[in-house]
Amino acid sequence: MSGIDEIFRRAKEGRPLFVNREALRPEYVPATLPFRDAQTKAIAQVLAPILRGSKPSNLLLYGKTGTGKTAVTNYVLSKLKAEANTSDLILAYVNTRLADGEYRTLADFAKFLDLRKEKQIPLTGLAIGEVVDRISDNIKSNKKKVVLVLDEIDYLVKLFGDDILYAFTRSGERLAPGFLALVGISNDLKFKEGLDPRVLSSLSEEELVFPPYTVDELREILTERAKMAFRPSVASSAAINMCAAIAGSEHGDARRAIDLLRIAGEVAEREGLSEIDESCIRRASDKMEHDRVDEAIRSLPVQNKAILLAVSMFNGGTNTGELYIAYSNLCKKIGVETLTQRRMSGILGDLDLLGLVEASVVSKGRRGRTKKIQLLIGKDALEKTFSEDTTFGAAN
């Protein structure tokens, strides 16, 4: 097998399909954001007072994933930064899901204020309140003008409550002559429900909704990007239509559509094709699904993996008691500590939230109440991921 030679030969000889791969990267911010004029202007309007040195209203942005919330926000902020050219304006961006936790959200925020560098916010050990105080003091005494973007704010609230938001929305005069304006970005339209009404009224002084893109809009966005990314005639309008249709049938998610097109391009390139065809897109779509699952599993703690694996041993679902026995045996077999049933039940809830497993409470009358548990992901994809895992490699 001359597999490697073949790959290298293709790479050398084959005309690359991409001229500018960057244009299809998720973090790429195009010069203009099509179909988002209204939102761009609205955000600019709200934040404009900063240029006169006064505090803008807090702002709350809603919309499903891939509707351009983050892109539009970053776009406006970069313009703002260029326009303001003063050093006491700080534009902070924290994705609360990636930060994962109240403390780390604050710590990430503190980095933008250069607090981290001065060793005022250690990695752990401080009370949340103390961190908030230090951040407030820093803003106040350095007269900083701060815009804090909290991306995926619904995640923060759902898991950790609104304490941080409460502290920041109420900090008002305590920060003078500096200020802190919040821009919350939420994927979940219902996230307001669990919020303290005082936090809500302060946070959503201004609100903006990002509707999903229609299939037509997606098509136009993809056409535009494809023009930049590929050589001419690599991405036919049929191929683009198909990407737009697949992504559009989900929830008008532009990020997914763009990822799909990029990966389809990569597949075509690897195959040595001169254009993207239907099967490239099919395979790209499968790969994205597989990667999603793979990534989700990989980053799971050991116990969660063990429980997930135990679930996968049952075809057609199981219940808590049965699963606990299987899980205990598995732990013994691979030499992992066995948790209590109560805890397992809790972790099952986490796995449900991640969409890896479905666990719903059912009553079986005289035969008690339990959770009906089912695997939501392909078993083969799961086994493949686990076979590469050091702890679970041998387990079946």
Added chain:
DNA sequence: CCTCCACTGGAAACCTAGGCTC
């Protein structure tokens, strides 16, 4: 209509890893 199963899920206590102050 009542019973009673096999759990659920809340609450509190406990443990660990880390930082703080003195």
Added chain:
DNA sequence: GAGCCTAGGTTTCCAGTGGAGG
């Protein structure tokens, strides 16, 4: 270094419960 603090994960305890079978 002792004795304090917190966050986050876990265990322990237990009251509560939907509904099939009686």
